[in-house]
Amino acid sequence: MKTFGVKNMLLITGKFPDVTSDTDGGSIMVSHLVEALRNKCTLDVLFTRTYNNNFINIEGVRKVTFHTNKVRNNNKFLRRLANIEWNSIEFSQLIPQYDIIIIIHCSKALGLEKLSQELLDKVVLFPMYLTSSYIRSNEIVPIGYTEAERKILLKIKKIITPSQSEKNDIIKDYEVAENRIIVIPIAVNSYIESKVRDESKANRLIYIGAIKKQKRNDDAIVLLSKLKEMGAESHLYLVGSQQDDELYAHCIDLISKLGLENDISFCGVLSQKEIAELLNDIDINISVSRWETFGRGIFEGLCAGLPTVVYNSIDCLFEYANANSGVSYVENINDMASKIYDLCSNPSFYKSQSQKAIENSPQFSIEKQKERLLQEILCSQK
Numbered sequence: 001m002k003t004f005g006v007k008n009m010l011l012i013t014g015k016f017p018d019v020t021s022d023t024d025g026g027s028i029m030v031s032h033l034v035e036a037l038r039n040k041c042t043l044d045v046l047f048t049r050t051y052n053n054n055f056i057n058i059e060g061v062r063k064v065t066f067h068t069n070k071v072r073n074n075n076k077f078l079r080r081l082a083n084i085e086w087n088s089i090e091f092s093q094l095i096p097q098y099d100i101i102i103i104i105h106c107s108k109a110l111g112l113e114k115l116s117q118e119l120l121d122k123v124v125l126f127p128m129y130l131t132s133s134y135i136r137s138n139e140i141v142p143i144g145y146t147e148a149e150r151k152i153l154l155k156i157k158k159i160i161t162p163s164q165s166e167k168n169d170i171i172k173d174y175e176v177a178e179n180r181i182i183v184i185p186i187a188v189n190s191y192i193e194s195k196v197r198d199e200s201k202a203n204r205l206i207y208i209g210a211i212k213k214q215k216r217n218d219d220a221i222v223l224l225s226k227l228k229e230m231g232a233e234s235h236l237y238l239v240g241s242q243q244d245d246e247l248y249a250h251c252i253d254l255i256s257k258l259g260l261e262n263d264i265s266f267c268g269v270l271s272q273k274e275i276a277e278l279l280n281d282i283d284i285n286i287s288v289s290r291w292e293t294f295g296r297g298i299f300e301g302l303c304a305g306l307p308t309v310v311y312n313s314i315d316c317l318f319e320y321a322n323a324n325s326g327v328s329y330v331e332n333i334n335d336m337a338s339k340i341y342d343l344c345s346n347p348s349f350y351k352s353q354s355q356k357a358i359e360n361s362p363q364f365s366i367e368k369q370k371e372r373l374l375q376e377i378l379c380s381q382k
Contacts, residue, residue: 007041007378010094013104014048016055024210024241025186025296026128028272030104032187034060036370040378046094048087048108077145084111084148095119100377106130106149113151121157124377129293132169136291136313137214150174160376162186162294163316182376185320187369188300191276194358195305199347200283203227203234205340206306207286208275208297210240211248218251219288219333225258226337232344237282239267239275239297279304284343286336292316302326303361307353309339320364326357 015024017031037043038060045058051066058064070086073079088111095101095112096119103109105128112120131146153159153174159181161167167181205224209215217238224236242248255264270278285301285308292298292314302308302321310317312329321327328343330336343350 007099008097009037009041009043009100009102009377010098011037011043011045011102011104012048012091012108013045014108015104016047016049016052017058018055024243025294026104028296029126029128029186032366032369033102033104033373034058036373037377040374041100044098046091077142080107080110081142081145081148088112088114092119095122098122100124102126102377104128106152109152109156110148111152113155117155120155123156124158124160125153125156126160127153127166127170130166130169130173132173133166133214133291133293137289138216139213146173156180158182158376160184160373164319165315166293184369184372184376185364186294186296187366188296188303188361188364189272189276190366191273192279192300192304192361193276194303194361195280196351196358197283197305197307197354198351200344200350202283203232203344204237204281204283205234205286206237206239206279206282206284206301207288208239208300209287209289210243211238211251212243213247214289214291215240216288216290217247218254220286221251221254221258221260221264223286223288223333223337223340224260224263226333227340228260228263230337230341232341234263234340234344236264237267237278238264239270239278241269275300276304279306282306284309284340286310286340287314288333288336289314298327299360299364302357303364305354305358307343307350307357309336309343311336321360324356325360326353326355328353 013030015026015030017034043061044063045061046065046067048067050068056064067090069083071082101122102124104126109125131141134141153176161183162185164183167183170176170181171178207220211217227234285306287298287310290311290313295317307326309328323329328339330339
């Protein structure tokens with residue numbers, strides 16, 4: 001591997017690299033990037049957020065600035081479209097000052113296609129979530145938003161995605177050349193202790209994921225109700241930030257309607273260390289999401305040795321964990337309840353799934369991820 005000396009780099013992101021009210025996979029990705037790049041380059045960070053005094057000084061970062069959206073709108077797609085000119089003018093003035101620009105989320109790059117190709121070749125884009133993924137998550141995406149994505153994706157020289165399934169989407173939906181898209185799996189929580197579990201001791205379930213439409217958190221509540229009807233007394237821990245107030249209110253109403261007030265814990269945002277500690281006391285890992293671009297929370301449970309039950313529509317999981325890797329893939333919520341019941345009542349099956357689950361750990365190490373990121377962002381292969 002050959003490096004080209006210290007580079008001036010700008011990281012543009014809407015996520016803070018620490019525990020905040022909206023921490024999610026994007027925040028963790030930003031944290032991993034800052035950790036990987038510190039001392040390897042001269043790094044500046046631009047947050048597309050309102051000013052936050054807690055993040056004006058970040059270890060390994062030379063300068064932090066804030067750029068706030070000019071136009072407000074509760075519809076995120078319309079808000080992003082309305083701020084294209086405002087954001088792209090600001091970013092266009094900054095890009096010539098740097099050797100490399102990393103942009104986290106395609107929405108932050110909208111409008112930059114007007115720049116020269118020479119300047120655009122400096123950009124490394126992490127799309128994070130694109131139209132196909134939003135649609136699979138039951139969201140309505142304006143045609144204009146998809147077209148705005150297309151314009152910039154076709155101009156970017158290097159796109160980094162965590163899964164082959166998202167890469168396939170980018171090629172199919174936007175006709176981006178395959179050689180411009182690099183797949184690097186996301187590292188899981190380094191605090192997690194991988195251990196084989198003998199049986200489900202208290203039928204504690206965990207679902208790691210922000211409260212938002214994509215995650216279908218209300219389905220997890222319905223699932224718990226079905227388990228209770230089957231005689232499998234269980235407790236559900238929902239871990240993640242509250243990003244959709246309407247869905248959260250619906251979840252609270254549903255819990256009351258189903259009489260599950262004592263059976264569900266909303267854990268909110270937890271630090272990586274707190275999540276690892278909670279996983280030690282959990283029995284089964286679940287996801288009721290129908291689509292992920294990677295599924296980091298799912299893999300965290302697996303790496304902890306938790307038998308895992310998910311829907312078979314999450315294509316990206318198959319790349320890293322097949323049906324013989326401690327994961328049970330099911331078709332619908334009734335099948336999921338039945339599979340969890342089997343895990344709770346059959347110690348032999350439970351232990352077998354736990355043993356298989358921990359075998360996933362090596363491929364998601366933070367060191368492997370850092371090495372790949374540095375190779376693709378800062379270096380060239382001999």
